[in-house]
Amino acid sequence: MRIECPICKRVIVDAPDDHGPRPFCSTPCKMIDLGNWLSEAYRIPVSSREDGTEDSDDHTLS
Numbered sequence: 001m002r003i004e005c006p007i008c009k010r011v012i013v014d015a016p017d018d019h020g021p022r023p024f025c026s027t028p029c030k031m032i033d034l035g036n037w038l039s040e041a042y043r044i045p046v047s048s049r050e051d052g053t054e055d056s057d058d059h060t061l062s
């Protein structure tokens with residue numbers, strides 16, 4: 001089978017059908033992709049409502 005590694009763009013034209021790290025050329029490339037995926041997952045914004053507009057009315061009491 002033919003493999004075009006999405007990480008390093010290397011093309012393997014004669015990879016065996018049971019090529020372990022497919023669709024990557026090698027296990028290190030697979031690990032890099034996994035790391036990229038995890039960092040994407042952690043990039044979700046924690047809160048977009050921290051500008052304090054909700055408490056602005058309370059300032060009139062003090």
Ligand SMILES: [Zn+2]
Binds near residue numbers: 006009010026
């Ligand atoms: Zn690769």
